[in-house]
Amino acid sequence: MNLLRINLILPTSLLLLSLSACQTTTSGGAVGAKRSQLMLISSDQLEQTATQSYAKMKKDAAAKGTLNQDHAMLLRVQAIAKRLEPQTAVFRADAPGWKWEVNVLGSKELNAFCMPGGKIMFYSGLINQLQLGDDEIAIVMGHEIAHALREHSREQVSQAIAAQAAIDLGSALLGLGSASSEVAGTVYEALIATKFSRTDESEADVIGLELTARSGYDPRAGVSLWKKMMQVSGGGHPPEFMSTHPAEQNRVEQIEALLPTVIPLYEKARTRQ
Numbered sequence: 689m690n691l692l693r694i695n696l697i698l699p700t701s702l703l704l705l706s707l708s709a710c711q712t713t714t715s716g717g718a719v720g721a722k723r724s725q726l727m728l729i730s731s732d733q734l735e736q737t738a739t740q741s742y743a744k745m746k747k748d749a750a751a752k753g754t755l756n757q758d759h760a761m762l763l764r765v766q767a768i769a770k771r772l773e774p775q776t777a778v779f780r781a782d783a784p785g786w787k788w789e790v791n792v793l794g795s796k797e798l799n800a801f802c803m804p805g806g807k808i809m810f811y812s813g814l815i816n817q818l819q820l821g822d823d824e825i826a827i828v829m830g831h832e833i834a835h836a837l838r839e840h841s842r843e844q845v846s847q848a849i850a851a852q853a854a855i856d857l858g859s860a861l862l863g864l865g866s867a868s869s870e871v872a873g874t875v876y877e878a879l880i881a882t883k884f885s886r887t888d889e890s891e892a893d894v895i896g897l898e899l900t901a902r903s904g905y906d907p908r909a910g911v912s913l914w915k916k917m918m919q920v921s922g923g924g925h926p927p928e929f930m931s932t933h934p935a936e937q938n939r940v941e942q943i944e945a946l947l948p949t950v951i952p953l954y955e956k957a958r959t960r961q
């Protein structure tokens with residue numbers, strides 16, 4: 689097969705793969721966070737894996753005595769989650785019906801996450817060391833929930849699959865054999881992972897800010913939260929759960945730019961409480 693033939697087959701195959709798998713996981717909301725995403729695996733597949741991983745994490749933490757040590761902190765985080773969960777309907781009609789779960793892990797680590805399907809874990813170190821108020825906790829939680837709503841994990845896995853398929857197809861046509869797996873990993877990390885992870889993080893900030901406001905928590909807390917983050921990082925690396933974010937100052941500017949959009953949502957929510 690000549691080189692011209694290879695060059696025609698490879699991009700055509702990838703184009704067909706991408707077009708058949710592109711979809712939008714959420715509505716845009718007031719902040720307009722809507723775009724097409726490449727999805728090559730089902731939500732059910734990833735949620736099943738997430739549920740199993742979350743259950744194992746809880747089991748291991750319980751065995752070590754680090755699961756939900758601080759009952760007052762657990763109740764506080766669960767109460768905040770309870771206000772955020774119904775507001776997810778703005779972005780996804782099915783999300784309020786997820787099997788939501790919130791737990792706190794006793795750890796000095798500054799971390800938090802929300803797995804696919806609504807499995808939330810907060811690390812006590814994040815709340816204690818940064819002395820987070822409820823509004824700031826809501827900002828973090830809204831951000832993490834946004835990742836689950838947009839199915840960023842599923843998107844990242846799909847991107848890895850697409851990168852692998854591209855290299856495997858090219859390698860097969862060129863007769864490069866099994867080395868393609870190693871090349872695929874390298875190409876994906878170098879060309880896709882960093883770009884998309886930063887895009888995902890910025891998108892989660894935007895969606896999370898609206899979730900926070902609609903839940904009656906002050907979205908301006910995003911600014912105070914990031915000032916605390918900058919103090920902790922000291923110009924170095926931010927906490928693990930936000931390590932791939934754009935520069936802190938850029939994030940503050942993004943939050944401030946969105947405040948005119950989300951403050952009215954916050955004020956409206958406050959009148960209903």
